[in-house]
Amino acid sequence: xxxxxxKIQHIEETPLxxxxxxxxxxxxxxxxxxxxxxxxxxxxxxxxxxxxxxxxRIIEDAQNxxxxxxxxxTGTGKTSLVNALLKRTVLSTKMAKATxxxxxxxxxQKEEVKAYFLDGQVASFDLNQVELFTTSDTFSAEILxxxxxxxxxxxxxxLLKKVIFIDTTPLEPITDExxxxxxxxxxxxxxxxxxxHCETKPTEGELKLLEKLQKRKVKPLAIINAIDINETAxxxxxAEQSDVLSPYFRKMLGISVKNAEEAIVSSYNxxxxxxxxxxxxxxxxxxxxxxxTDRVYxxxxxxxxxxxxxxxxxxxIPQREPYLSAYNLLVQHQLAKHTESxxxxxxxxxxxxxxxxxxxxxxxxxxxxxLYQLLQVISNNKHFKSxxxxxxxxxxxxxxxxxxxxxxxxxxxxxxxNQSDAQQRHLTGIGLLKNxxxxxxxxEQLSKSIEKLQALQASIEQQYKKILELETQLFNExxxxxxxxxxxxxxxxxxxxxxxxxxxxxxxNKHQQLKxxxxxxxxxxxxxxxxxxxxxxVEQLIGQEHLIVTKRERASLIEILVKIKGIRLSHQTLIASxxxxxxxxxxxxxxxxxxxxxxxxxxxxxxxxMKSEIExxxxxIQITE
Numbered sequence: 233x234x235x236x237x238x239k240i241q242h243i244e245e246t247p248l249x250x251x252x253x254x255x256x257x258x259x260x261x262x263x264x265x266x267x268x269x270x271x272x273x274x275x276x277x278x279x280x281x282x283x284x285x286x287x288x289r290i291i292e293d294a295q296n297x298x299x300x301x302x303x304x305x306t307g308t309g310k311t312s313l314v315n316a317l318l319k320r321t322v323l324s325t326k327m328a329k330a331t332x333x334x335x336x337x338x339x340x341q342k343e344e345v346k347a348y349f350l351d352g353q354v355a356s357f358d359l360n361q362v363e364l365f366t367t368s369d370t371f372s373a374e375i376l377x378x379x380x381x382x383x384x385x386x387x388x389x390x391l392l393k394k395v396i397f398i399d400t401t402p403l404e405p406i407t408d409e410x411x412x413x414x415x416x417x418x419x420x421x422x423x424x425x426x427x428x429h430c431e432t433k434p435t436e437g438e439l440k441l442l443e444k445l446q447k448r449k450v451k452p453l454a455i456i457n458a459i460d461i462n463e464t465a466x467x468x469x470x471a472e473q474s475d476v477l478s479p480y481f482r483k484m485l486g487i488s489v490k491n492a493e494e495a496i497v498s499s500y501n502x503x504x505x506x507x508x509x510x511x512x513x514x515x516x517x518x519x520x521x522x523x524x525t526d527r528v529y530x531x532x533x534x535x536x537x538x539x540x541x542x543x544x545x546x547x548x549i550p551q552r553e554p555y556l557s558a559y560n561l562l563v564q565h566q567l568a569k570h571t572e573s574x575x576x577x578x579x580x581x582x583x584x585x586x587x588x589x590x591x592x593x594x595x596x597x598x599x600x601x602x603l604y605q606l607l608q609v610i611s612n613n614k615h616f617k618s619x620x621x622x623x624x625x626x627x628x629x630x631x632x633x634x635x636x637x638x639x640x641x642x643x644x645x646x647x648x649x650n651q652s653d654a655q656q657r658h659l660t661g662i663g664l665l666k667n668x669x670x671x672x673x674x675x676e677q678l679s680k681s682i683e684k685l686q687a688l689q690a691s692i693e694q695q696y697k698k699i700l701e702l703e704t705q706l707f708n709e710x711x712x713x714x715x716x717x718x719x720x721x722x723x724x725x726x727x728x729x730x731x732x733x734x735x736x737x738x739x740x741n742k743h744q745q746l747k748x749x750x751x752x753x754x755x756x757x758x759x760x761x762x763x764x765x766x767x768x769x770v771e772q773l774i775g776q777e778h779l780i781v782t783k784r785e786r787a788s789l790i791e792i793l794v795k796i797k798g799i800r801l802s803h804q805t806l807i808a809s810x811x812x813x814x815x816x817x818x819x820x821x822x823x824x825x826x827x828x829x830x831x832x833x834x835x836x837x838x839x840x841x842m843k844s845e846i847e848x849x850x851x852x853i854q855i856t857e
Contacts, residue, residue, distance in 0.1 A: 256528045263531070264294045266769050273762045277755060283545050285352075286538055293420050294531045297338070298521040301398045301420075303413060304427030305435065309457040309489045311366075313427065314397050316492040316510065317517075318389050323399065324363045333365045333383050334417050335399040340386025348381045359385070382417065394521045413441065419534060422527050423520040424452035426481070430465040431458065433473060442480040453516055454481040460488035460507065487513055532781055539766070539792045546763060546799050555756060558749035559803055562810050565746055579735050583822050590728045590826050596721055597835040603628055603706075603842035606835070616720050624709040628842075631702040635844040638695045645688040645850055652681035685853050692849045699846070707839040718834050725832055732822055746810070753803040760801050767797055 459466040466486035495504035
């Protein structure tokens, strides 16, 4: 019976050519070298990390020993079968707990366990800890297995130099009529051995899964274990199940794991070993290992599936982040190029305005030498206004008003005095003061003048006291106002610098966004390179006369190739045409210029500077009797 995993049944599915004995090995080596080159190109792009991981696994499996997948329900003896083939107990066979993780048993001089987790992490453990991943029912083991993909068990055994055994988790039914085996594990197998127990009939779930495999042209080897139950155990099983099972299998082989184990324990008891039928099983393993044509079939089939995945992923790149945003940003940059010059001109005009504002703000207190000049500055610069400043301004205005009134009163007093003095000179020939001290009786006019001057002098005295009180209030307020005004002036400079900085930040951010977009798009250059590599590689592959593919596979390769060629990743052309200039940092130069050229001239006005110069009140005129 045909031992191939793939059973070719239709003429249109037959390979174009059959190879000679050594040709599959040579082809596979060349094929793998190409895949390695492709894997290296894609390795630096995280966008296709999953796709490249699948490719890496195809490469690994193409170079591996023949991989034999063991499938069966709980209790059929899969794990015991592996131990018997290895002639030692490597895997735990506790009946209370079935194998809980898909396990690859492979050759290694250093015996250990490697655990491959779903997040891509790999951890190594001693061989004696394999039970932790396979049958242990501790809480920590269950937590560990929740994140586990599969494990590899490395054993120093000559048989494993030829083959790798994959011990799957048992085919526990999903429902009464279906069972499941992990697709990623199934795809990696070169051959498949299905384990049954003589006393157990196949389940509906197994038959459903076998039908699915049959549609995929997979023809496993059926192994019926426990023929040691009685002499006719295998014959009885075949009589009952042959019609049901034979369509699904290339061959059905009866064995006894128990007899094999007993033969090994008793130093290879020949009779027990013969009864175990393990020699026949080893011959089947040898056949599985010998045929490289089967492996080429499977590797090419997996590569075609990978190509389809790669095609789909590359097709989606222009529609997904970060490619989409980065590409659109450069497109917008291209479209806005004609407005870029006018935008920069407007920004430069703003910079000139800000420089003028900065200069004026730094010199705002330069010419302030009096209280009046300070009030003018406060009035002309709204940013100085605050509650304390408003109160100070009110006191200052009251003070200046009182001073003006005082001076007016002083002028009125002088005018009245001068007028009275002139009148007395006209009437008596002597001035006002001399008349006041004359011994003769004073005239009525003189008395009235003196009374008026005395009234004016009293008002001046009162106004003078008011000015002194207002001065005290004003100077008390000025202590805090002085600090506040200097702080506000400094803050105004900071605000103007912030406006300059905002333009600088906007330009810098925009330039950085463009640079980041270029970096992001350039990170897809290896995808473009991989795409071109795939196109050339697949064209060469299709063109090979000795390519062992079916007509359908060839057609599939051609179809995928056409679609991959039709994908346009035009970011390299866009980057070249965008001509992103280096940022010359003009705004930063403006900032440095402002710092170097202009410095805030602080308000240095003191209370003595604010004090108005006024004459003291005139002396009180006393009439001498």
